[in-house]
Amino acid sequence: MSATPQERLEVSISINGRRYKAPVEARKTLADFIREDAHLTGTKLGCEHGVCGSCTVLIDDAPARSCLTLAAQADGHRVRTVESLTEGQELNGLQRAFREQHGLQCGFCTAGFLMTATALLEENPTPTRDDIVETVSGSLCRCTGYQTIIAAIEQAAAEGAADTQKHDEQEGDVL
Amino acid sequence: MKTVEKHQHMDTPEIAARSVGARVLRSEDPRLLSGRGQFIADIELPGQLHVAFVRSPVAHARITHIDLSAVRDAEGVHLAWSGADAAQFCEGLVGEFAVEGCNPTTMPLLATDEVLYVGEPIAVVVAETRYAAEDACELLDWDFEELPAVVNADAAAAGVGVANPQLPDNFGLRGGASFGDVAGAFEQAHQIVEGRFYTCRVSAAPMETRGVIADYEWASKSLRVWSNTQMPHFLRYMLTAYLGFPEQNVEVITPDTGGGFGQKAHVYPEEMLLPLLAREVDRPVKWIEDRRENLMAGAHAHEQYVDIAYALDATGKITAVRTHALGDGGAYHAPPWSMAVEPWCAVVMTPTGLYDAPAAEYTYAAVATNKTPVGAYRGVGYMAGTFARECLADEAARATGMSPFEFRRHNVVPEFPWTNPQGIVYDEGSWRESIDVLESMVDYPAFLQRQAELRAQGRYIGLGLSFFVESSGESTAGSQEHGLGDVYHDTATVRLSPNGTAHVTIGLSAQGQGLATTMAQMAADTLGVRVEDVIVETARSTSHAYGSGTIGSRGAVIAGGAVSRAAGVVREKIRAVAANLLEAAVDDVDLVDGNASVKGAPDTSISIAEVATAIYFDMSSWPEDFDPVLEATQAYDTARAMFSNGAHAMVVELDPETGFVRFEKVFSVEDCGTVINPNIVEGQIRGGVVQGIGASVFEELAYDESGQLLTTTFLDYGIPTMDVSPPFEIHHIETPSKHSASGVKGMGESGLIAAPAAVLNAVNDALTPFGVVLRELPLSPEKIRAAMSGATESAAPQVVAP
Numbered sequence: 001m002s003a004t005p006q007e008r009l010e011v012s013i014s015i016n017g018r019r020y021k022a023p024v025e026a027r028k029t030l031a032d033f034i035r036e037d038a039h040l041t042g043t044k045l046g047c048e049h050g051v052c053g054s055c056t057v058l059i060d061d062a063p064a065r066s067c068l069t070l071a072a073q074a075d076g077h078r079v080r081t082v083e084s085l086t087e088g089q090e091l092n093g094l095q096r097a098f099r100e101q102h103g104l105q106c107g108f109c110t111a112g113f114l115m116t117a118t119a120l121l122e123e124n125p126t127p128t129r130d131d132i133v134e135t136v137s138g139s140l141c142r143c144t145g146y147q148t149i150i151a152a153i154e155q156a157a158a159e160g161a162a163d164t165q166k167h168d169e170q171e172g173d174v175l
Numbered sequence: 176m177k178t179v180e181k182h183q184h185m186d187t188p189e190i191a192a193r194s195v196g197a198r199v200l201r202s203e204d205p206r207l208l209s210g211r212g213q214f215i216a217d218i219e220l221p222g223q224l225h226v227a228f229v230r231s232p233v234a235h236a237r238i239t240h241i242d243l244s245a246v247r248d249a250e251g252v253h254l255a256w257s258g259a260d261a262a263q264f265c266e267g268l269v270g271e272f273a274v275e276g277c278n279p280t281t282m283p284l285l286a287t288d289e290v291l292y293v294g295e296p297i298a299v300v301v302a303e304t305r306y307a308a309e310d311a312c313e314l315l316d317w318d319f320e321e322l323p324a325v326v327n328a329d330a331a332a333a334g335v336g337v338a339n340p341q342l343p344d345n346f347g348l349r350g351g352a353s354f355g356d357v358a359g360a361f362e363q364a365h366q367i368v369e370g371r372f373y374t375c376r377v378s379a380a381p382m383e384t385r386g387v388i389a390d391y392e393w394a395s396k397s398l399r400v401w402s403n404t405q406m407p408h409f410l411r412y413m414l415t416a417y418l419g420f421p422e423q424n425v426e427v428i429t430p431d432t433g434g435g436f437g438q439k440a441h442v443y444p445e446e447m448l449l450p451l452l453a454r455e456v457d458r459p460v461k462w463i464e465d466r467r468e469n470l471m472a473g474a475h476a477h478e479q480y481v482d483i484a485y486a487l488d489a490t491g492k493i494t495a496v497r498t499h500a501l502g503d504g505g506a507y508h509a510p511p512w513s514m515a516v517e518p519w520c521a522v523v524m525t526p527t528g529l530y531d532a533p534a535a536e537y538t539y540a541a542v543a544t545n546k547t548p549v550g551a552y553r554g555v556g557y558m559a560g561t562f563a564r565e566c567l568a569d570e571a572a573r574a575t576g577m578s579p580f581e582f583r584r585h586n587v588v589p590e591f592p593w594t595n596p597q598g599i600v601y602d603e604g605s606w607r608e609s610i611d612v613l614e615s616m617v618d619y620p621a622f623l624q625r626q627a628e629l630r631a632q633g634r635y636i637g638l639g640l641s642f643f644v645e646s647s648g649e650s651t652a653g654s655q656e657h658g659l660g661d662v663y664h665d666t667a668t669v670r671l672s673p674n675g676t677a678h679v680t681i682g683l684s685a686q687g688q689g690l691a692t693t694m695a696q697m698a699a700d701t702l703g704v705r706v707e708d709v710i711v712e713t714a715r716s717t718s719h720a721y722g723s724g725t726i727g728s729r730g731a732v733i734a735g736g737a738v739s740r741a742a743g744v745v746r747e748k749i750r751a752v753a754a755n756l757l758e759a760a761v762d763d764v765d766l767v768d769g770n771a772s773v774k775g776a777p778d779t780s781i782s783i784a785e786v787a788t789a790i791y792f793d794m795s796s797w798p799e800d801f802d803p804v805l806e807a808t809q810a811y812d813t814a815r816a817m818f819s820n821g822a823h824a825m826v827v828e829l830d831p832e833t834g835f836v837r838f839e840k841v842f843s844v845e846d847c848g849t850v851i852n853p854n855i856v857e858g859q860i861r862g863g864v865v866q867g868i869g870a871s872v873f874e875e876l877a878y879d880e881s882g883q884l885l886t887t888t889f890l891d892y893g894i895p896t897m898d899v900s901p902p903f904e905i906h907h908i909e910t911p912s913k914h915s916a917s918g919v920k921g922m923g924e925s926g927l928i929a930a931p932a933a934v935l936n937a938v939n940d941a942l943t944p945f946g947v948v949l950r951e952l953p954l955s956p957e958k959i960r961a962a963m964s965g966a967t968e969s970a971a972p973q974v975v976a977p
Binding site for chain 2: 025027028035040041042043044045046047048049051052054081082083085086091095098099100102104105106107108109110111114133134136137138139140141142143144145146147148149150
């Protein structure tokens with residue numbers, strides 16, 4: 001299958017348990033689909049070339065750069081964004097740990113860190129400091145100097161805060 | 176030195192510290208952590224169109240032909256402009272600086288005849304989507320004739336080529352001054368220590384790039400501009416001054432902002448163009464900078480050479496300091512600061528530091544080059560000046576046979592107040608104490624022993640120190656002390672609701688510093704209410720309180736002072752009514768912990784909520800002639816310049832194989848007076864120091880000989896990552912200011928100001944066995960490897976006999 005960049009393709013993507021169906025240009029990135037079509041703006045774009053990690057989301061539970069993924073590539077897959085993390089109207093354990101450890105300042109990169117750390121804690125609920133640093137070093141932060149982010153993920157792990165409950169998909173078309 | 180006349184808006188009320196000093200969790204965080212922050216890219220206006228720019232791919236060229244017809248015909252395009260179109264409305268932004276020897280430049284909104292740097296905007300396109308706008312940019316038909324590019328500051332200063340025809344000799348700035356008998360001190364010196372230090376060109380690189388949205392409503396002539404600027408009120412002023420939009424109809428809105436660090440404290444051509452475009456197409460227009468544009472066209476920073484020399488007497492005391500700074504300013508002065516901000520600030524603000532030097536002389540110059548304009552970045556000018564001074568202090572310590580702690584203790588200012596040779600008065604500080612504290616934190620004897628043991632095993636660790644004095648709370652008095660005439664004052668509005676909770680607006684926009692939390696702490700303590708009962712809106716809109724900009728570590732001091740003064744007015748209203756209700760004298764009523772109580776009779780009290788309710792709904796509670804307004808707006812400016820101080824020590828290890836610098840640990844001492852919130856102060860230290868590590872080792876905006884910028888992605892321009900960032904040990908000293916509310920001082924910049932000197936000093940300490948001293952940033956693996964293999968030409972301290 002090949003399409004010109006402007007050609008429209010029908011995609012169907014589950015985001016945070018809701019199914020979004022829309023015709024999109026073949027060149028449209030998943031990040032732009034999440035932000036513009038699903039109107040979930042918690043996912044941020046810091047570089048749009050796959051380095052900074054701000055746009056990290058989970059595709060089928062694995063962290064991925066949504067700026068380097070086309071919406072069409074996510075067709076039929078499950079995506080989780082930062083908006084999925086809260087437990088009702090409360091911060092989850094990882095988010096709470098970021099707040100208590102002062103693991104964010106401007107908050108622009110934070111969604112990427114939270115999603116990468118979520119995937120880490122789901123896969124390995126008791127990571128060592130080295131595990132954390134190795135996994136999360138792919139994300140850039142310009143405010144904190146990183147130590148408080150490490151401390152936050154350590155705290156979340158110590159409190160067993162991994163949100164291992166993956167959302168069940170709700171049926172029904174949103175778009 | 177001229178000092179400012181004291182006005183009533185410089186006095187603040189004395190208050191009991193309850194939440195001030197506590198590690199209050201940030202009120203900003205739940206929104207930001209749950210993806211509910213609203214940053215500029217997240218804002219969508221009905222009917223909005225998208226803007227993209229065509230930027231120069233070459234450093235210096237004459238535009239010989241430009242034709243927009245194919246762009247205008249492209250699908251989805253509503254408007255396309257070249258420089259001539261924009262010039263009809265605005266010839267450009269004048270950049271200059273009010274010091275002797277500054278030659279102004281005018282930066283066009285879009286280049287007209289010549290392009291002067293890679294990334295300079297040439298044309299702008301408005302289209303249905305950003306994708307369509309960028310597609311259309313590709314269709315621009317233009318030709319240019321390349322001109323020789325000036326890419327080196329020394330060459331520019333020598334008059335080789337002309338970077339910008341507005342500056343025929345390339346000098347944007349040139350001046351100097353001398354205080355005391357500098358020539359005599361150098362003639363009589365026992366020894367002279369000197370060096371030329373280079374701070375490379377870097378970018379503040381906030382994680383969120385710049386962005387502007389403009390919406391013009393012709394029927395009421397009202398303009399709304401969303402910008403993630405650090406200076407919303409100044410931007411509004413400029414939109415009127417340059418474009419003629421009536422100021423009363425202009426609102427600048429600053430949404431959540433993803434870091435600024437000074438880069439967003441300018442007024443850029445894009446911010447002037449978007450309102451014009453919105454008016455022209457009669458639709459809202461939106462531009463979000465991409466990272467490549469940010470690295471090319473967001474203000475660059477730091478690049479300068481600083482020549483510094485100490486005259487030392489036979490005991491190793493500094494008898495005079497000479498400094499000369501040459502800044503590589505880029506193609507234009509970046510409004511409103513100019514290319515003076517680096518070299519002028521470096522020599523005027525920093526040469527004495529904490530050392531008791533009786534005489535000082537400085538010269539400064541900035542030259543235009545065909546590179547991106549240099550502007551502000553966290554501690555602008557202070558970084559390069561502190562870098563040169565503190566690295567030379569380490570060299571002087573070696574030259575005099577003292578330890579780096581001992582040399583500094585030998586030269587530190589002995590008592591306060593102290594007036595430096597320029598006439599700048601320092602009222603208080605813990606300059607001497609910070610040396611002792613840092614020495615004990617690093618356990619210097621144990622370090623020396625470990626260093627010797629590791630050297631025997633072929634491992635090379637080093638310890639580097641850097642001490643700073645940071646001008647904090649950018650104010651009218653601070654400006655005048657440094658020979659400028661800028662006037663700064665901010666306002667805040669505090670309103671108490673019937674249920675005793677407070678609503679506060681300040682005039683400063685926030686970029687992640689937690690101002691909404693720290694200002695709530697200041698207001699809560701003044702009003703005597705709980706911190707969670709105060710909500711603070713930072714300058715989300717210029718319709719609220721007035722602010723001179725979130726710059727120069729002024730948030731805590733200036734906004735804090737205004738909040739405290741406004742809350743103080745409301746406080747007196749509460750006390751008056753409480754006194755009436757409690758049948759006590761007003762002077763005997765204290766407001767603490769949510770209650771108004773009578774001093775000495777704590778059981779005689781009433782809650783502040785009850786008092787507020789009474790003021791709104793029960794006239795019988797009022798004293799005679801009571802004006803029931805529970806809202807106050809007050810201004811604040813400091814009566815005197817004020818200075819924070821502190822130091823960083825860094826332990827590094829050099830890898831002879833790879834040339835990598837590994838950062839083992841950072842020790843920081845910070846004295847910013849009264850600490851409002853230790854979490855936030857420590858966050859500023861860590862973040863600033865890691866930016867300093869970046870500027871020393873990992874980051875450089877590199878140009879080739881033709882003026883081509885080689886580092887336009889985060890792959891080429893590497894900011895520090897988690898795996899290279901060190902752990903910290905932080906020690907607070909609190910020497911309160913006598914002038915600010917609660918004794919607070921500003922501290923947002925000291926991390927970046929002082930860290931690079933600690934890095935270079937640590938690297939040079941580690942390199943001691945190789946007989947090499949480095950003086951130029953960045954400390955790239957190539958330079959470290961060369962130094963460790965003996966391939967670097969030694970730049971050992973130049974010790975000159977008189």
